Amino acid sequence: SYTDSIIKFSPEIPLRDIKSNMISKFVSIRGNVVRVGSLRPLVKSFDFECQKCRAQTRQHFPDGKFSMPQKCVTSKCRAKIFTVVRSSAQIVDHQKIMIQEIMATDTRSADAGRVPRTLEIELSEDLVDTCIPGDSVTICGIVNATSLESDGRSRGPKNKTLLVLYITANSIYNFKGSSQSSGESSSQFSIRDLYGISSAAQQPHLFPLLVWSLCPAIYGHEVVKAGFILTLFGGRNHADTDVKIRSDPHILVVGDPGLGKSQMLQAVCNVAPRGVYVCGNTASTSGLTVTVVREHTTGDFALEAGALVMGDQGVCCIDEFDKMGHEHMALLEAMEQQSISVAKAGIVCSLAARTSVIAAANPAGGHYNPSKTVNENIRMSSAILSRFDLVFILLDKPDEEMDRLLSEHVMALHAGGKGGFSRKKKQSSQTGDDSNYSTKSSQPIHQRLSEAISSLNCLPLPPYLLRKYIAYARKYVHPVLSEGAKQVLQDFYLQLRKQHGTADTVPITTRQLESMIRLSEARARAELREEVTAEDALDVVEIMQESIFQTAVSEMDGLVFASTAGMSQAKKIKKFVQVLQFAAERRGDATFTISDMAQLAQQHQIAVASFSDFVDVLNSNGYVLKKGMGVYQLTVS
Numbered sequence: 001s002y003t004d005s006i007i008k009f010s011p012e013i014p015l016r017d018i019k020s021n022m023i024s025k026f027v028s029i030r031g032n033v034v035r036v037g038s039l040r041p042l043v044k045s046f047d048f049e050c051q052k053c054r055a056q057t058r059q060h061f062p063d064g065k066f067s068m069p070q071k072c073v074t075s076k077c078r079a080k081i082f083t084v085v086r087s088s089a090q091i092v093d094h095q096k097i098m099i100q101e102i103m104a105t106d107t108r109s110a111d112a113g114r115v116p117r118t119l120e121i122e123l124s125e126d127l128v129d130t131c132i133p134g135d136s137v138t139i140c141g142i143v144n145a146t147s148l149e150s151d152g153r154s155r156g157p158k159n160k161t162l163l164v165l166y167i168t169a170n171s172i173y174n175f176k177g178s179s180q181s182s183g184e185s186s187s188q189f190s191i192r193d194l195y196g197i198s199s200a201a202q203q204p205h206l207f208p209l210l211v212w213s214l215c216p217a218i219y220g221h222e223v224v225k226a227g228f229i230l231t232l233f234g235g236r237n238h239a240d241t242d243v244k245i246r247s248d249p250h251i252l253v254v255g256d257p258g259l260g261k262s263q264m265l266q267a268v269c270n271v272a273p274r275g276v277y278v279c280g281n282t283a284s285t286s287g288l289t290v291t292v293v294r295e296h297t298t299g300d301f302a303l304e305a306g307a308l309v310m311g312d313q314g315v316c317c318i319d320e321f322d323k324m325g326h327e328h329m330a331l332l333e334a335m336e337q338q339s340i341s342v343a344k345a346g347i348v349c350s351l352a353a354r355t356s357v358i359a360a361a362n363p364a365g366g367h368y369n370p371s372k373t374v375n376e377n378i379r380m381s382s383a384i385l386s387r388f389d390l391v392f393i394l395l396d397k398p399d400e401e402m403d404r405l406l407s408e409h410v411m412a413l414h415a416g417g418k419g420g421f422s423r424k425k426k427q428s429s430q431t432g433d434d435s436n437y438s439t440k441s442s443q444p445i446h447q448r449l450s451e452a453i454s455s456l457n458c459l460p461l462p463p464y465l466l467r468k469y470i471a472y473a474r475k476y477v478h479p480v481l482s483e484g485a486k487q488v489l490q491d492f493y494l495q496l497r498k499q500h501g502t503a504d505t506v507p508i509t510t511r512q513l514e515s516m517i518r519l520s521e522a523r524a525r526a527e528l529r530e531e532v533t534a535e536d537a538l539d540v541v542e543i544m545q546e547s548i549f550q551t552a553v554s555e556m557d558g559l560v561f562a563s564t565a566g567m568s569q570a571k572k573i574k575k576f577v578q579v580l581q582f583a584a585e586r587r588g589d590a591t592f593t594i595s596d597m598a599q600l601a602q603q604h605q606i607a608v609a610s611f612s613d614f615v616d617v618l619n620s621n622g623y624v625l626k627k628g629m630g631v632y633q634l635t636v637s
């Protein structure tokens with residue numbers, strides 16, 4: 001029989017409100033698919049033949065429960081013995097899925113601390129195989145109830161009549177299949193949303209406004225927030241090409257405690273059209289990727305989606321990234337190939353994980369040690385580190401002016417009201433309102449962003465409007481590179497490759513070039529432009545310099561790039577021993593004092609935390625021999 005499908009029935013009822021008063025009612029709900037069961041045939045009706053008079057009776061099974069006729073329908077027969085006519089069976093495809101409610105990521109909301117509600121959905125006929133784990137769906141159907149005994153989940157007393165709710169689906173709307181955009185609400189824009197997006201796009205300093213709107217409670221860190229904004233917008237989707245190109249950037253923030261990394265991550269997850277927030281010290285490999293579970297009714301294996309699959313076409317924020325242990329290896333395939341392969345319990349398949357990973361980590365020793373590499377500071381392999389497009393290092397350096405501004409900002413926030421905004425307006429009145437965010441300025445990008453934010457005379461965009469703005473840009477704006485942007489990115493990449501051959505820097509590969517292309521497209525998409533200009537490429541180049549390199553002006557007014565990652569201890573020892581050998585050959589004497597060695601280290605820019613400890617390491621390894629008080633002799637020739 002043909003059944004009409006009702007799509008987008010309104011109003012949508014929250015999953016937590018599906019209770020006993022909703023039984024036998026037609027409802028519409030929205031959620032994320034967390035488990036998809038195997039497809040099985042379900043018998044809707046059978047013909048039963050009477051053993052005595054050979055009359056046939058049609059028996060229907062409304063809930064899929066098999067039952068025999070009580071007696072023959074013939075008035076003169078009334079026999080109770082029947083034979084099933086198997087060729088008359090009406091069979092339909094049947095599948096069970098589990099959906100989970102979409103909860104707000106803001107910890108101050110009413111849903112904070114509550115376990116997400118899950119509900120079982122029964123799909124049949126053409127609705128089967130319309131979704132996979134991680135999809136965001138809207139389902140219309142009738143709420144039904146069945147006993148725990150018949151559902152196979154009874155573990156308590158048998159005399160209790162406990163029911164479990166489920167929904168028999170009438171229609172299912174998959175948001176992923178409807179468009180190429182991300183987010184469950186990306187394709188739904190009201191007239192009010194479009195007016196808000198249009199007014200935001202007409203602001204004079206749009207990019208600084210977006211940066212400021214991300215997390216106004218955290219003062220400073222403009223370049224890091226700019227990296228977060230570019231990650232949220234992402235690059236252009238290359239699904240129409242034969243070559244698979246990743247369009248989602250990844251970002252890692254490493255820094256000292258107390259700089260607001262976790263708060264910025266939660267703000268990113270809150271404004272993302274689709275965001276998942278997890279903490280690294282409580283996440284497992286299965287919780288991040290895919291879990292294979294056994295169904296309680298049929299005994300078959302089913303897939304349950306993890307955090308990366310649930311964040312498909314969105315962002316996955318991972319806090320305490322340094323405390324994950326060996327779970328880093330689970331991210332290698334998802335971050336580069338954007339898929340997760342499963343080979344467990346006879347199931348071999350691949351699930352999409354087109355998500356941007358935004359991670360925050362603390363250094364291993366509590367505070368970041370500039371004399372060590374990033375790998376040594378957070379104890380992470382080079383394979384996972386090279387997959388991040390941007391790596392920001394936040395250091396808690398004492399700065400009198402910055403500390404004063406930060407303390408004023410914190411005091412204004414705790415005073416309540418719009419204290420932070422009034423402080424910003426007072427600062428802009430002191431600096432003047434003529435600051436213009438332009439890449440043609442000789443100032444670095446963090447200073448230009450800071451001055452442009454100070455000159456804004458409007459409130460930051462609310463999280464709801466920023467979320468809608470990002471979803472609109474990801475759905476409708478697909479920028480392409482201009483010739484000027486291509487030239488800027490190519491020249492900078494070749495310059496990095498040339499310097500990488502001689503300097504002790506972070507490895508520079510084609511991944512860095514692809515990262516700059518993605519971020520340049522995101523920079524144009526942030527202002528709803530269909531073309532990436534040379535100014536966008538210059539902005540991205542400066543952000544890339546801030547993330548990987550420290551820039552300093554040389555005597556010839558050129559840029560000298562020194563790695564913020566620093567050299568490892570072994571490389572420093574090797575380089576310093578070569579310096580001592582060269583100095584000993586030039587002087588004709590292999591004896592050095594502590595002051596002589598410290599002067600040589602300073603001349604060759606070999607920075608160590610404690611020079612006396614560094615000399616003790618040289619002495620214990622046999623490179624130098626102590627001859628007296630503060631006097632050492634080089635032992636290697």
